[in-house]
Amino acid sequence: MKVDWAGLMRLGLVRLRLSPEVFWALTPAELLLMAGLDMRAPMSRNVLDGLAALYPDEGE
Numbered sequence: 001m002k003v004d005w006a007g008l009m010r011l012g013l014v015r016l017r018l019s020p021e022v023f024w025a026l027t028p029a030e031l032l033l034m035a036g037l038d039m040r041a042p043m044s045r046n047v048l049d050g051l052a053a054l055y056p057d058e059g060e
Contacts, residue, residue, distance in 0.1 A: 003028060008031055011031060011032075011035055016031075016034060016035060
């Protein structure tokens with residue numbers, strides 16, 4: 001899953017006028033919700049498994 005960080009930064013810092021501190025404390029889902037762009041499709045098991053493989057819990 002690739003995240004469009006440039007697009008999210010434009011959305012948060014320019015369109016929503018968030019401070020960098022507030023922007024970086026948000027998750028992408030929270031940022032989209034603040035912008036009124038809800039994520040209608042729930043995360044599938046395949047996407048969750050892919051994210052878990054990319055970012056495994058530490059110590060396991």
